[in-house]
Amino acid sequence: MISADEGAGGMFRRWPFFQRLLSWTKPYAPFERGSREYERYDWNSLLAEDQKDRALMTTIMDGTSYYPSRPEMERNLATFAEHAGLAVRYGCRWTATRRDGERWVLETTDGEYRCQVPIFAVGVAEPWRPQMPGIEDVPHYANTRPAESYAGKRVFIIGKENSGFELATGFLQWAKLIVLASPSPAKLSINTRTLVGVRARYVQPYEDHVLAGGVIVLDASIEHIDRAGAAFRVHTRKADAQSDLVFEVDDVIAATGFTSPIRDLPKLGVATVGRNKLPAQTPFWESATVPGVYFGGTIHQASPGLRKHGIPSNSGGVNGHRYNGRILARNIAAKHFGVKPERPVVPRAEVVSYVLAEVTNAPELWHQKAYLARVLLRDEKRGVVDDGILPLQSFVDGGGPDAVAVSLEEDAAGDIYPVLYTRRAGLIAEETLPPHPLHDFRTREHERAVVAALEGLLL
Amino acid sequence: MRSAPDDVTETLASLAIFADLSRPELERVAHTLEERYFAQDERVLREGLSGSAFYIILEGEAAVIAGGQRVNTLGRGEFFGEISVLLGETPVADIVATRPLRCLVLPGKLLQEFLQTNPRVCYRILVAEARKLANVTRRSA
Numbered sequence: 333m334i335s336a337d338e339g340a341g342g343m344f345r346r347w348p349f350f351q352r353l354l355s356w357t358k359p360y361a362p363f364e365r366g367s368r369e370y371e372r373y374d375w376n377s378l379l380a381e382d383q384k385d386r387a388l389m390t391t392i393m394d395g396t397s398y399y400p401s402r403p404e405m406e407r408n409l410a411t412f413a414e415h416a417g418l419a420v421r422y423g424c425r426w427t428a429t430r431r432d433g434e435r436w437v438l439e440t441t442d443g444e445y446r447c448q449v450p451i452f453a454v455g456v457a458e459p460w461r462p463q464m465p466g467i468e469d470v471p472h473y474a475n476t477r478p479a480e481s482y483a484g485k486r487v488f489i490i491g492k493e494n495s496g497f498e499l500a501t502g503f504l505q506w507a508k509l510i511v512l513a514s515p516s517p518a519k520l521s522i523n524t525r526t527l528v529g530v531r532a533r534y535v536q537p538y539e540d541h542v543l544a545g546g547v548i549v550l551d552a553s554i555e556h557i558d559r560a561g562a563a564f565r566v567h568t569r570k571a572d573a574q575s576d577l578v579f580e581v582d583d584v585i586a587a588t589g590f591t592s593p594i595r596d597l598p599k600l601g602v603a604t605v606g607r608n609k610l611p612a613q614t615p616f617w618e619s620a621t622v623p624g625v626y627f628g629g630t631i632h633q634a635s636p637g638l639r640k641h642g643i644p645s646n647s648g649g650v651n652g653h654r655y656n657g658r659i660l661a662r663n664i665a666a667k668h669f670g671v672k673p674e675r676p677v678v679p680r681a682e683v684v685s686y687v688l689a690e691v692t693n694a695p696e697l698w699h700q701k702a703y704l705a706r707v708l709l710r711d712e713k714r715g716v717v718d719d720g721i722l723p724l725q726s727f728v729d730g731g732g733p734d735a736v737a738v739s740l741e742e743d744a745a746g747d748i749y750p751v752l753y754t755r756r757a758g759l760i761a762e763e764t765l766p767p768h769p770l771h772d773f774r775t776r777e778h779e780r781a782v783v784a785a786l787e788g789l790l791l
Numbered sequence: 792m793r794s795a796p797d798d799v800t801e802t803l804a805s806l807a808i809f810a811d812l813s814r815p816e817l818e819r820v821a822h823t824l825e826e827r828y829f830a831q832d833e834r835v836l837r838e839g840l841s842g843s844a845f846y847i848i849l850e851g852e853a854a855v856i857a858g859g860q861r862v863n864t865l866g867r868g869e870f871f872g873e874i875s876v877l878l879g880e881t882p883v884a885d886i887v888a889t890r891p892l893r894c895l896v897l898p899g900k901l902l903q904e905f906l907q908t909n910p911r912v913c914y915r916i917l918v919a920e921a922r923k924l925a926n927v928t929r930r931s932a
Binding site for chain 2: 620
């Protein structure tokens with residue numbers, strides 16, 4: 333493993349700017365810390381085989397909030413790296429990539445590295461700006477000054493997603509006027525009922541806007557930005573009224589998101605997707621266009637899976653991609669190194685209770701709804717075999733023996749319910765189970781539904 | 792086709808269903824839709840599976856496969872998925888990328904609001920649907 337950073341911690345060595353994460357860890361939860369079930373309540377700890385290295389974040393947080401601070405998250409990652417004995421060469425920057433026969437060569441500031449399978453886990457933390465006249469003079473979120481330096485200033489923030497609202501929240505007691513602008517309306521997570529949209533922690537500026545309290549949340553495109561002496565003039569145009577508004581402000585900040593520093597990979601044929609040009613990936617996080625090139629960490633958000641009902645995966649956060657990483661390792665081990673994963677037998681008499689226990693408590697299914705699934709296969713010799721947690725899309729599209737994939741899903745109304753995807757002679761059928769008010773699906777009604785779905789398949 | 796276009800707004804402006812929109816309206820639409828990439832042979836929509844979406848093809852080509860038969864081919868500027876979303880039913884066909892495919896996607900639950908917010912796009916879609924219906928009627932006559 334090589335890293336350009338001087339130590340473990342990744343982007344948390346610098347961000348979030350206002351120091352608290354959006355991902356929580358509940359020290360006190362219905363399950364014992366360190367258990368698999370507890371992971372559902374801990375979004376920040378990495379996964380460890382060794383019991384003592386599980387739920388590490390709970391040992392680091394100081395109890396003042398269930399959102400860890402930036403230094404606590406950095407320490408969480410550094411402690412994991414130290415305990416797990418990860419061999420990392422820090423201060424080693426990847427600069428270029430090339431093929432050499434069957435191997436890949438990574439050119440770095442520390443010489444060349446050769447490998448059979450590269451995994452690029454370089455994060456989504458490189459500032460990204462849209463094309464816009466005048467934006468080259470505008471600092472990015474990454475270059476925001478200390479909050480007190482905005483005292484008495486008029487601040488224009490381009491972007492109405494979490495990073496824009498995070499800055500606005502931090503400026504509330506300092507700035508004289510805050511304008512948040514982007515072409516489409518702000519989405520709030522409490523309305524989308526997902527992690528899409530501005531999280532509840534950052535809704536205060538929106539309330540100030542609604543109450544006309546010195547914050548303006550504007551749906552308008554930014555036409556151009558001019559310097560006006562020490563100030564800026566931001567020219568905006570509303571889409572609906574076709575009206576122009578010009579704001580003279582002291583500071584403009586581009587809270588326009590981040591991209592991934594994938595360097596020369598596009599020149600090697602790696603296709604990218606979306607405004608921030610992340611690498612397009614298969615369900616197993618391999619480049620969609622260059623076989624053998626894999627990605628890790630938050631870049632997994634560009635492998636969207638089925639996106640049923642428009643609900644995204646949580647692969648942009650530790651709580652989601654930590655499970656993808658485990659599958660990625662297993663897949664690479666099998667595909668490139670011939671290491672077959674363990675596939676334990678599930679006694680037929682226990683299949684129904686196992687399925688319902690999984691949809692009730694499996695953290696992989698709760699954190700990655702409609703994205704990861706527990707897969708059980710019918711093996712003519714061994715009986716029912718547990719194929720592990722796998723990407724749901726790979727099950728639905730990939731073919732294979734008769735089997736079932738079990739996932740949790742959420743519909744447009746916000747109901748959470750289990751779904752069984754059965755595969756019989758290659759044909760996929762979807763069986764939706766009813767929701768439960770306490771999300772405990774170990775009921776007679778659910779048992780009957782699972783039996784009906786799996787009869788003649790696994791039962 | 793390798794990389795995402797620098798400016799989706801420019802691409803949208805060149806598609807028939809967005810031909811009546813002003814630049815700010817195009818920008819709003821570009822912010823509302825999400826771009827997706829599908830490798831050749833990858834399935835985009837799946838017959839019989841719930842939770843689909845509305846897709847507009849930016850680049851590439853897709854096959855409409857119903858009952859195992861290829862019944863149509865879709866290309867740049869064409870759209871699909873609206874029937875299952877509007878009727879609240881699962882798709883009646885698979886859509887499979889026959890060449891690398893780049894689409895803009897709108898989650899099904901947002902389609903109604905999108906059409907009401909953009910009546911000129913809604914009108915263009917209606918015209919396209921009418922054309923499809925006329926072609927089907929002609930073929931079956």
